[in-house]
Amino acid sequence: MKILVTVKRVPDTAAEKRLDPADKTLDRESVETIMNPVDEYAVEEALRLKDAVGGEVVVLCMGPSSALPTIRKALSMGPDSAVHVHDDALHGSDVLSTARVLAAAIRKVEPDVVVSGSESTDARTSLVASAVAEYLGWPGLIGAKKLVVDGGTVRIHRETEAGYDVLEASGPAVVSVVKGINEPRYPSFKGIMAAKSRPVTDYSLGDLEIDPDSVGAAGAACEVVDFTPRPPREAGQVAKDGGDGAAALELAEFLASRKFI
Amino acid sequence: MASILVLVEHEEGNLKKVTAQMLTKARELGEPAAVFVGEGLRSATEALGRCGARTVYAATGEGWTNQLTLPLVDALEAAADRADPAAVLVASTAGGKDAAVRLAARKGWGVLADVVDLDGDLLATQNVFGGATIVHSRVTKGTPVLTIKPNAFPVEESPVEPQVVDLGLVRQAGPSEVRMTEHVVEERGGRPDVAEAEIIVSGGRGLQDPSNFALVEALADALGAAVGASRAAVDAGWYPHQHQVGQTGKTVSPQLYVAVGISGAIQHRAGMQTSKTIVAVNKDAEAPIFSISDFGVVGDLFKVVPRLTEEVVKRKG
Numbered sequence: 001m002k003i004l005v006t007v008k009r010v011p012d013t014a015a016e017k018r019l020d021p022a023d024k025t026l027d028r029e030s031v032e033t034i035m036n037p038v039d040e041y042a043v044e045e046a047l048r049l050k051d052a053v054g055g056e057v058v059v060l061c062m063g064p065s066s067a068l069p070t071i072r073k074a075l076s077m078g079p080d081s082a083v084h085v086h087d088d089a090l091h092g093s094d095v096l097s098t099a100r101v102l103a104a105a106i107r108k109v110e111p112d113v114v115v116s117g118s119e120s121t122d123a124r125t126s127l128v129a130s131a132v133a134e135y136l137g138w139p140g141l142i143g144a145k146k147l148v149v150d151g152g153t154v155r156i157h158r159e160t161e162a163g164y165d166v167l168e169a170s171g172p173a174v175v176s177v178v179k180g181i182n183e184p185r186y187p188s189f190k191g192i193m194a195a196k197s198r199p200v201t202d203y204s205l206g207d208l209e210i211d212p213d214s215v216g217a218a219g220a221a222c223e224v225v226d227f228t229p230r231p232p233r234e235a236g237q238v239a240k241d242g243g244d245g246a247a248a249l250e251l252a253e254f255l256a257s258r259k260f261i
Numbered sequence: 262m263a264s265i266l267v268l269v270e271h272e273e274g275n276l277k278k279v280t281a282q283m284l285t286k287a288r289e290l291g292e293p294a295a296v297f298v299g300e301g302l303r304s305a306t307e308a309l310g311r312c313g314a315r316t317v318y319a320a321t322g323e324g325w326t327n328q329l330t331l332p333l334v335d336a337l338e339a340a341a342d343r344a345d346p347a348a349v350l351v352a353s354t355a356g357g358k359d360a361a362v363r364l365a366a367r368k369g370w371g372v373l374a375d376v377v378d379l380d381g382d383l384l385a386t387q388n389v390f391g392g393a394t395i396v397h398s399r400v401t402k403g404t405p406v407l408t409i410k411p412n413a414f415p416v417e418e419s420p421v422e423p424q425v426v427d428l429g430l431v432r433q434a435g436p437s438e439v440r441m442t443e444h445v446v447e448e449r450g451g452r453p454d455v456a457e458a459e460i461i462v463s464g465g466r467g468l469q470d471p472s473n474f475a476l477v478e479a480l481a482d483a484l485g486a487a488v489g490a491s492r493a494a495v496d497a498g499w500y501p502h503q504h505q506v507g508q509t510g511k512t513v514s515p516q517l518y519v520a521v522g523i524s525g526a527i528q529h530r531a532g533m534q535t536s537k538t539i540v541a542v543n544k545d546a547e548a549p550i551f552s553i554s555d556f557g558v559v560g561d562l563f564k565v566v567p568r569l570t571e572e573v574v575k576r577k578g
Contacts, residue, residue, distance in 0.1 A: 013508055013528050017390040037509050095374075096366055121508050123389070125374040126355070127362040130330070134366040139437045140330065142359045145502070159355075159503050161454040163447035165328065169439045179509050180495070180502035221371030221402035225384060228395050233534065233553040240546070241560025248568035251540060252576065254556040258538055260460065260484065260517050261576045 001055035001149065004111035005046040005079065006102060006129075007039040009063050009070040010122040017122060023217065024224040025092050026122055028066075035070045038117030038177075040077075040184040045147055045177050046115045047078045047185075053149060056080040058109055062090065062101055068200075075195035076187035082198065083109060087205040092217030099131030101215060104208040106136060113154055114174045118143055129176035139169030144177045263347035264316070265291040266340055268333060268360065269309065270352045274301015276308045278457060279352040279411040284312035286379060286414040291347050294318060295423070296340045299327035306423055313419040316426055318343070324432030329439055332432065333360035338367065339428045346404060348383055353408040354456065361408050370403030377413040377514070377535075391508060391531020411457040412514060448501075455487045455504055460517045463489030463506055463533075464499075467522020467543060467562055471499035476566045477521050483573040489513070489533075491523045507532035522562050525550025542566060 011017050012032040020027045046057045059074045059082035061067055071082045085105050093101070106114055119126040133140030141147075144156035145164060154173040157164040187195070205212050213219060237254070241247035255261050265287035270277040280295075287293035294316040295309045306317050320336035327333060337349060337360065351361040353375050365372035378386035383405055387396045400406070455461060462484065464477035474488070481488045490500035492507050506513055508528040518536035523529060525541070525548055533539070534553055541554040542562045551557040558565050 014526075016527075017393070019389075019394060019396075095362065095372060096369075099362075099366060124512070126358055127372065127374055130359045131362045131366040133437065134334075134363040137437055139439050140359065140363070141439060142330070143355050157445075161456070161503060163445040165441055165445070166443035167329075167439050167441050170436065178502060179505075221365075221369070222373055222398055222400045225397045225399060227389075227397070230388070230393055230395055230535075233539075235552045236555035236557070238546075238551060238554075238557040238559060241558055241565055243561065243564065245560065245564030245568040247558045247560050248565045249572055251542070251556055251558050251565075251569055252572040254540065255517070255573070256576060258517070260538075261573050 001049070001053050001113070002109070002111040003046045003049050003055060003057045004060055004106060004109055004114045005042050005057060005074070006060050006114065006116045007043065007070055007074045008036040008061065008120045009033050009067040010036045010120050013037060013121055019224070019227050023092060024227065033070070035073045036117055036120045038119060038121070038179050039074070041179055041181050042115045042117045042177050043074050043077050043079065044182045044184040048182060049113070049147065049149060058083060058111065060102065060105055060109065061085070062098060071200060072195050073187070075198045076192045077185055078191060080198065082200045083203060084200050085203045085208070087212065089205055089212035089216045092220060093215050094220040094222055095125055095127045096131060096221055097215040097219050099128050100135055101208065101210060102128070103132050103135035104210055105203055106132065108203070108208070112171050113149060114172070115147070116174065116176045118176045118178045129174055133174035136174065139173040141167055141169060141173055141175045144175050145181050147175055147177060147181065263291045264294040264344045266337065266344060266346040266349045267293060267295050267314070268337060268349070268351045268357065269295050269297045269305060270354065270357065271299070271301065271305055271327065274304040276305060277352070278416070279409065281312045281416040282412070282414040283350045283352065283409050284309065284314055285417050287350060288313045288419060290379065290381065290383065294340070294344055294346070296336055298325050298332050298336045302425070306425055310423040311418045311420050312416070313421055314423045315421055316344070317423045318426050318428050320428045320430050324434070328441055328444070330356065330359045330363060331438060334363045334367065335430065336428060337364050339430055341404065348405045348407060351406065351408050353410045358408050361406050365406040368403055370406050371400030372406040373398055373400060374408045375410050376407045377410050379407065388535050391512065392535040393531070410514065412459065452481060453487045455489055455506065455511055455513060458487035459515050460484050460486035460519070461489045461506070461513055461515045462486045462519040462521060463491060463523060464494055464521045465491035465523030466493040468494065468499070474500055476562070480519065480521070480566055480570045480573070483570045483577070486519070491529050520550050521566055523550055524548045525553065
């Protein structure tokens with residue numbers, strides 16, 4: 001079975017993220033970047049699927065050449081190869097353009113299943129995997145906390161507030177997995193060394209037969225008009241408890257003054 | 262006046278609050294029209310009318326369930342073909358987003374996620390980077406598809422008698438069809454959903470042991486609140502992931518957020534700093550959570566929280 005897993009380069013979780021005033025896109029160059037944390041679960045799940053049913057795992061990443069360390073990071077966990085879609089015209093792509101480009105790359109790789117993280121920690125829209133499924137005309141199994149592939153059937157437990165739903169579809173399918181679906185492995189030294197020699201195939205928009213004007217800022221279906229930093233919250237009252245919990249009464253008084261109780 | 266389509270979030274005809282919130286907003290933008298998929302049309306129609314829905318487009322019967330995405334997308338598409346709306350509003354829930362973006366991709370329409378405000382020209386406000394930045398954006402291609410954060414808008418009733426329009430659709434399973442074979446309920450405290458709750462009580466590492474989440478749950482129940490958890494608590498396996506608030510969990514914006522034993526690292530603040538009121542209990546006076554709290558108690562949560570719960574119960578009588 002051919003398993004494709006998508007990864008994205010995002011600013012470090014602890015970094016202050018900001019928009020570049022010039023083109024109103026996320027500034028990824030002035031901060032430390034990492035592989036999107038939820039993608040670690042996606043890579044792990046892809047590897048477990050390979051362990052269960054055999055086959056190969058292909059990493060797919062769309063991003064500038066500076067995303068290469070993210071691809072190497074993913075490969076160091078164990079996938080067999082990677083596909084890197086990069087093209088200057090992709091800068092500023094919105095959800096739909098991103099999904100269309102990923103779908104085109106997926107068609108070339110021809111996997112039996114696509115595994116994605118449920119969201120990236122930068123834009124956090126949770127929309128791309130669903131849009132990829134729509135462009136491919138494939139089932140989208142979104143929000144999996146368990147994934148099983150059983151012959152041609154892809155089955156997930158979809159996380160809900162109170163439990164889960166069991167959903168299934170015929171492959172090929174796009175699956176998005178939530179954090180906590182597994183315990184992602186740490187890359188071993190051997191894995192890190194091996195990742196350096198795993199093949200990474202580069203695709204440009206020309207390779208994918210996508211018109212450069214239909215993606216990036218030029219092809220976006222929405223635009224950022226303006227942005228402002230949120231004014232900082234001011235610290236309010238603080239009550240120091242004497243050790244008997246009596247400060248709880250002051251807090252209750254505060255909650256009552258705001259009509260919560 | 263152009264219509265504004267609102268996808269109805271409901272459980273067997275009982276409207277979720279976010280539906281009433283979206284319809285209230287839709288009245289400012291145009292003529293509200295609801296799109297209803299699944300069972301319970303009759304009781305839903307009455308409630309939708311109270312919120313001002315002039316038309317209810319319905320897809321019901323065999324195969325039409327609001328538990329799966331494609332029926333929602335197909336119904337939205339059919340309703341949009343009829344109504345030629347100025348915008349489509351869908352709740353920013355996991356299922357709502359899945360449907361909204363598939364509709365947008367199918368039609369080539371622009372989509373904006375997690376909208377918290379809209380002006381008359383459909384200029385959308387979004388809180389990004391965990392609420393650190395406020396962005397105004399607009400859709401520039403096709404009919405705007407906008408996913409709306411729960412609790413972004415108030416509810417005001419404006420009763421009308423809705424016209425129910427059966428979309429007359431027949432469900433045909435294609436290759437992208439998803440089937441639901443089981444619906445499993447694991448926990449039922451009768452507590453509200455974290456994503457929609459007006460009050461959230463969250464616990465963190467300061468609880469020291471998973472069993473101490475009982476303190477958080479007791480306070481939550483006294484306040485009628487949902488239970489949240491910090492990343493540290495979830496990563497330690499103390500509480501399920503669907504309750505996690507923060508950068509790698511949910512982003513919430515309740516009326517009241519109570520942080521118990523949570524230091525308030527940037528990744529946690531990113532999930533809750535747009536809450537209207539924030540209060541915190543923590544033993545460390547230097548904890549960053551206090552810098553964004555409207556009221557903080559520096560003290561031992563094992564002493565403070567039970568007394569607070571007791572006092573809340575007493576005052577609520």
